Amino acid sequence: MDFEIVIGLEVHAQMNTKSKIFCGCSTEFGAPPNTHTCPVCLGMPGSLPVLNRQVVEAAIKLALATDSTINQENIFARKNYFYPDLPKGYQISQFELPIAEHGKLEIEVEGTKKTIGITRIHMEEDAGKLVHDELEPVSHVDLNRTGTPLLEIVSEPDLRSPAEATAYLKKLHAIVRYLDICDGNMQEGSFRCDANISLRPVGQEEFGIRTELKNMNSFKNVQLAMEYEVRRQRDVLLDGGRVIQQTLLWNPDKAQTETMRGKEEAHDYRYFPDPDLVPVVVDQDWISTVAAGLPELPDHRRRRFCEELGLNDYDAEILTSSRELADYFELALAEYGNAKKLGNFMGTELLREYGAEEIEACPVRPSQLARLLKMIEDNTISGKIAKTVFAEMLDKGQDPEVIVKEKGLVQMSDEGELQAMVREIIAANQEQAQQFRDGKTKVMGFFVGQLMQRTKGKANPKLANKLFQQELNTP
Template sequence: MEFETVIGLEVHAQMLTDTKIFCNCSTKFGGAPNSHACPVCLGLPGVLPVLNKKVVEYGMKMALATNCTINPSNSFARKNYFYPDLPKGYQISQFAYPLAEHGYILLEINGEQKKIGITRIHMEEDAGKLMHDENNPVSYVDLNRTGVPLIEIVSEPDMRSPEEAADYLKRLHEILVYLEICDGNMEEGSFRCDANVSIRPKGQEEFGIRAELKNMNSFRNVQRALEYEVKRQQYLVENGQKIVQETRLWDDAGGVTNSMRSKEEAHDYRYFPDPDLVPVMVDEIWIARIREELPELPLVKRERFVKDYQIPTYDAGVLTADKALALYYEDVVKLCGKPKQASNWVMGDVLRFLNEEKRDIRQCPISAKSLADMITLIEEGVISGKMAKDVIDDMYKTGKPPQDIIKEKGLVQITDEGELIKTISAIIEASPNQLKDYRGGKEKLFGFFVGQVMKATQGKANPQLVNDLLKKMLT
């Protein structure tokens, strides 16, 4: 039987605010345990949570960037359950009236665009952190993360393969980071993903029974977990077994998903409006102001790069994957006016250097100005492309501008015709046999002469000029 996979994702993104969502405690990661806590986030009696305006505005940015409709009136609800990482006994979230709904993002699949629907985006508070004692039947609770602002982005079940799901996740991540509302760090948990996955016989309209997957802390693991789960469900169906609706945890080391086997009873969160928090009213003026603040989004930037700089879609994709990299590239282009060359040097050498040391473009020792100067020096014939390979190596190592390195190493290209003619004459005189063979039709020997000239000039001869002169002098 042929199956179709159906996937929907729930993403939790931590907002890059300085303070928590309902109190003035710091959101900084890595503070001493329980040092970022106050009566509000500790859930002490009689306190009043007050909403951080920036959380609303960041959520609105994401809503607009994902083509959502922002609800003119949205409000908070209490989600009730008992767990030690949740001191109040409920999580403040949004339920019936979320911040935004009915959006979508576009994926590029085999050269075609596909719309993935966004069901809703809502604001909520994060829970604390639990550490389990290895030897004693106790757990330790750190409430620094309690009340840190999150937005949850729920997709429609629109993805049809694990690759599509991974692609959607990457695009969403890219948008959040571009908007500068989330740092996107998956290891530290500021970008988390749960996946709902089911299979159904191809052509069937109705959805199959789904499993919810958790505990995947990288793009790769999300895809691996989904791939495993699809195979597991197919095996069950093909062997006449039943799929049960459950939560399953991804086990990275084992490469499998395992049932959480939690309490059999279904959750009953008894959502109700939080009386402590008044509704949030968003008018058109506010939305217009937030729209003004939106940066150019990755997809738009990609298309502009292809159009304005005449570079391949693939290159544009690499250059815009990171906003800072795109900015760097554009600075280089502005300064040297050579988009294709700039793309080659950035994608080839600069990214290779950075990847080798797992560095970010922000930590790149080669400034955009230096790279642009180097490209200009090649264009002006001061150095050859081959020499530039050595120059850029030193630029990365030392952080010096190309002019200094060229001067220090005496690398200036020989463009003096008279000098080159002398060198070439000497070589021709010393190679009578090769000259005879070349003139006799062995055109491959042209390369031999070029090599000899480069050897004699230690690679400093202007290659174009050498070519031109050799062509004249050999015939």
């Protein structure tokens, strides 16, 4: 029996506001346990929540970026459950009337484009964190994260493979980072997802029994975990068993899923409107103001790089994978001008050392990179020497002109000086010279290599090829 995979994702994006969603406590990561708390986020009697306006604006930005319908009146609800990291005994979230619904994202997997529906986007507060003691059988509670603002983005069950789910997640990750509403750090938990996975026989309309998969803290783990769960469910069904509705944790060390608890339904949480918070009214003027400040989003930027700059889809995809990298590229391009050569150099040399989201830590500034590439264009240095210079720039942060001058790396382009060396090399390698004259043109690489070795890589390669051609073809 063949099965169809059905996946829906619930993504939690932590907003990068300085304060929490309903109080003024700091959201800074890494503070000593239980130091960023107050009566409001701890749910002390008599304390009242006050909504952070920046969280609403972040939600509006994401709704606009995903073509979602913004509900001009939406309400907060209490999601009731007991867990040690939830001091109030409920989480303030949204249920019947979220801030946005009916959105979409377009993904591409192996050249095939597909539109994935977004059911809803809603605002909520995060819970605390349990810290399990490695030496004793006890757990400690850190409530610093309690009340940190989140946007939950719930997809339609439109994803049909772990690869599609990973592509969707990467696309959403890029958007929240372009909008500058979330830092996207999966290791710190500021961008995390739960996956609902089920299998059904091909052709069946009714969904199969689903499991929820948690604890996936990287794109790699997301794909590995979903692939494992798909195999597990398929084996259960082929053996005549029945998939149990439950919540599973991904164990990256064992590369397998583990049971966490039974899967809850909405009615288990006894949602009801929060009596301490008034409805949020988002009028058209507010939406228009936020829309006017939106940045260029990754899809539009990628198309522009292809249509206006002549880049291919692959290079444009890489260069727009993060807002920081795309900004770096455009700043360098403003001084250098050759988009294709700049993109190639960044894709090979720069991204070998720094990831797309780490580019701001690179000591080589866009203007420095532009000047380095100009030195190749005007034959001051060769492309090979440029890589050596770039490595020095990464190490010391110096300007390319300083490094080239200090190390004497200026390219040799004096035709007379090079011609004398060319003749000496040919005279010393008559066997290879005859091979070239007999039609074995690949031996040209040997001759150029000999010249590069003698000049320590400083010979102009175009001029070297020209001179060897002239001398070897002269009777």
